[in-house]
Amino acid sequence: MQSRTYKWFEIQDNIAYFEEFETQKIVYPDIAQSPKFLWDDSKSYLGNTAYFVPTDEIWLVGLLNSKALWWFYGTITSLIRGGFVRYFSQYMEQLPIPTATDTQQAPIIERVRQIIADPYGPETPRLEAEIDQLVYALYGLTREEIALVEGTYAAAG
Numbered sequence: 001m002q003s004r005t006y007k008w009f010e011i012q013d014n015i016a017y018f019e020e021f022e023t024q025k026i027v028y029p030d031i032a033q034s035p036k037f038l039w040d041d042s043k044s045y046l047g048n049t050a051y052f053v054p055t056d057e058i059w060l061v062g063l064l065n066s067k068a069l070w071w072f073y074g075t076i077t078s079l080i081r082g083g084f085v086r087y088f089s090q091y092m093e094q095l096p097i098p099t100a101t102d103t104q105q106a107p108i109i110e111r112v113r114q115i116i117a118d119p120y121g122p123e124t125p126r127l128e129a130e131i132d133q134l135v136y137a138l139y140g141l142t143r144e145e146i147a148l149v150e151g152t153y154a155a156a157g
Contacts, residue, residue: 026039026055027044030050031084033083057105061112068135071149108131
């Protein structure tokens, strides 16, 4: 790659990561009232109110949008006005990402792809609920723990 020289007013940021924008990635907003993690394989560049994780692991979209991780995120960060959270990296880094086998990832991937194909379709709520159940199993949550997560999620929504 050829080195580029910029004037101070042309760019105010280290551009060493610019090629990451042109990869598959999970995109999420700075501020949200619910999980809003999206899969992007369009090589999009983002503005300053969105973040991304370069990855080819599409199953993580299901995990990050799950009720379990939303519940956990709510325990490590503060709510701001209106029930919103800020997705700061210092909190995102604390999310417990389980090790999942290909067999465990496959049904999550299948459902994530179905949701991507028709995000506002009538099947989306069912698919999201199925992903939640798969994620609960990944973490080995008990019925009581699931009830806590589900109850907290319902109260926030």
